[in-house]
């Protein structure tokens with residue numbers, strides 16, 4: 468029996484990923500010059516998720532605290548990763564390959 472048959476793995480949430488998705492949504496709205504094709508946006512998300520600390524929790528037992536020092540640190544990491552990631556994707560896009 469696999470773990471996912473036995474446990475509700477969907478209760479595991481990565482708060483960092485949720486914050487990254489929201490931030491990129493806002494970024495795409497504000498920066499129309501950034502290529503919005505699926506490849507570029509997924510590349511940007513992958514870059515960011517690889518450069519920001521994950522914050523896993525269980526939605527049942529571990530409510531997130533939006534004011535925690537950790538969350539504020541992650542917010543700063545997200546902004547830095549967004550700048551670097553957007554530059555990288557823009558300079559060497561994988562679309563049209």
Ligand SMILES: [Zn+2]
Pocket residue numbers: 502503504505506507508560562
């Ligand atoms: Zn593109």
